[in-house]
Amino acid sequence: MIVTAGGKGFRMKAPDFDYACPKTLREALALLDENGRDVMPLAGGQSLMPVLNFRLAAPDLLVDLNAISELTGITDQNDQIVIGAMTRYADLETSEPVTRHLPLLKQALPFIAHPAIRNRGTIGGSVALADPAAEMPALLLALDATIILASTTGERQVAADNFFTGLYETARRPDEIVKAVSVPKAFGARRFAFDELTRRHGDYAMVGLAATVRATSPFQELRLVFFGIADRALRSVDAERALNGRTCDDQQAMQRATEALAALSFDSDVHSSSSTKRHLAAVLLKRVMRTL
Numbered sequence: 001m002i003v004t005a006g007g008k009g010f011r012m013k014a015p016d017f018d019y020a021c022p023k024t025l026r027e028a029l030a031l032l033d034e035n036g037r038d039v040m041p042l043a044g045g046q047s048l049m050p051v052l053n054f055r056l057a058a059p060d061l062l063v064d065l066n067a068i069s070e071l072t073g074i075t076d077q078n079d080q081i082v083i084g085a086m087t088r089y090a091d092l093e094t095s096e097p098v099t100r101h102l103p104l105l106k107q108a109l110p111f112i113a114h115p116a117i118r119n120r121g122t123i124g125g126s127v128a129l130a131d132p133a134a135e136m137p138a139l140l141l142a143l144d145a146t147i148i149l150a151s152t153t154g155e156r157q158v159a160a161d162n163f164f165t166g167l168y169e170t171a172r173r174p175d176e177i178v179k180a181v182s183v184p185k186a187f188g189a190r191r192f193a194f195d196e197l198t199r200r201h202g203d204y205a206m207v208g209l210a211a212t213v214r215a216t217s218p219f220q221e222l223r224l225v226f227f228g229i230a231d232r233a234l235r236s237v238d239a240e241r242a243l244n245g246r247t248c249d250d251q252q253a254m255q256r257a258t259e260a261l262a263a264l265s266f267d268s269d270v271h272s273s274s275s276t277k278r279h280l281a282a283v284l285l286k287r288v289m290r291t292l
């Protein structure tokens, strides 16, 4: 059913939009495929509603995903944990498969905003939004996760490495819905660390770092993903290279890794200059490597 808000005479800060609440993914995808209409999915609404109220977007139609049971749930599938797009952060925090197999996610979830936001915000919403200061895109990059996209023509999978393409930009086409994310399970020898610097607990990070490594002495298969520094979360491949094959007490390798951060682009924002961000990234690198 589609309700036309303008036709009902509601007064709202957001521009008028039509609203649909399909019960199945198939119906939702058909609505997204309507030619010539600007259609946006609605998940937790924690980012989309402010965007509408500030009139930064004016879609013709909102497709509410909240009644679609196919988009929820956390399933253990061989070497992967598959998380439905409409899974709330709060559900991830209490999930047994996440606690057991995705310790980096478990560790980082309390850093995402506050409980009220985590009760509504969804993993799919964060992935689709691609906020450069958000934790989830960085975590999925560090964990080498895959984003599962659905459209009326079928499904496709995009590696997190290729999904986040710019400031609030992703490889998702407008006719696609993020259906799920698939995250490789952590097996015995892998270690994880996460840290971020914020002005107050629960704020978006000024700079954050998610790290994974296969072995710690010497380091192998290190992945270092910084967020809050540029238009998207970024891996520092040069810093990884400086540290891989080295031990944690190798000060020269640590120095080279710190210098290698210069290869990343650090953008100034309202809170900090690019040089402050670079300094904070170096502080986090030291802390996180110590933890690993």
Ligand SMILES: Cc1cc2nc3c(=O)[nH]c(=O)nc-3n(C[C@H](O)[C@H](O)[C@H](O)COP(=O)(O)OP(=O)(O)OC[C@H]3O[C@@H](n4cnc5c(N)ncnc54)[C@H](O)[C@@H]3O)c2cc1C
Binding pocket: 040, 041, 042, 043, 044, 045, 046, 047, 048, 049, 065, 085, 086, 111, 112, 113, 114, 117, 120, 121, 122, 123, 124, 125, 126, 128, 129, 131, 133, 134, 135, 136, 176, 177, 178, 179, 202, 203, 204, 205
């Ligand atoms: C006060 C406050 C503080 C916050 N602090 C943080 C923070 O510290 N860290 C952090 O990461 N986030 C933070 N957030 C954002 C919060 O995590 C958002 O909820 C989340 O980023 C978006 O998820 P959502 O489910 O609310 O998506 P929505 O707001 O519903 O949607 C966001 C965007 O994604 C699209 N979308 C949603 N779901 C899908 C889907 N399945 N497929 C395709 N497109 C989709 C929508 O069309 C919209 O463009 C904060 C929000 C608030 C209000």
